[in-house]
Amino acid sequence: MSRLFMLLYSLIGPSLAGVGVIAVLTMGMVTLKPILVAAALGFALGLPAAWIVARRIADEAA
Template sequence: MARLFMLLLSIVMTSLAGIGVVAVLAMGFYDWKSILIAAAIGAALAVPATWLVARQLA
């Protein structure tokens, strides 16, 4: 299950961080701090989401 988790994590983390960055840019926040915070929040949310998905698939 660890290999499945790591494989899914690379995909989900990239997707959620990208969604966060796009959302921040769409709101008009163009400073680096806002972009980095949005990417970090997306990456942090990816870990439990991936764990739930990997548990359901395994």
């Protein structure tokens, strides 16, 4: 499941980071700090999301 988790995180983390950055830019916050915080939060939120998805996929396969 570790490889599955890492594969999913490599897709989910950047996706959530991109959504966060786009949301921050849409709100008009164009300085570096809000953009970096949004990207970091997206990557951080990607960890539990990838773990949950990987666990559910592994449970279905078993």
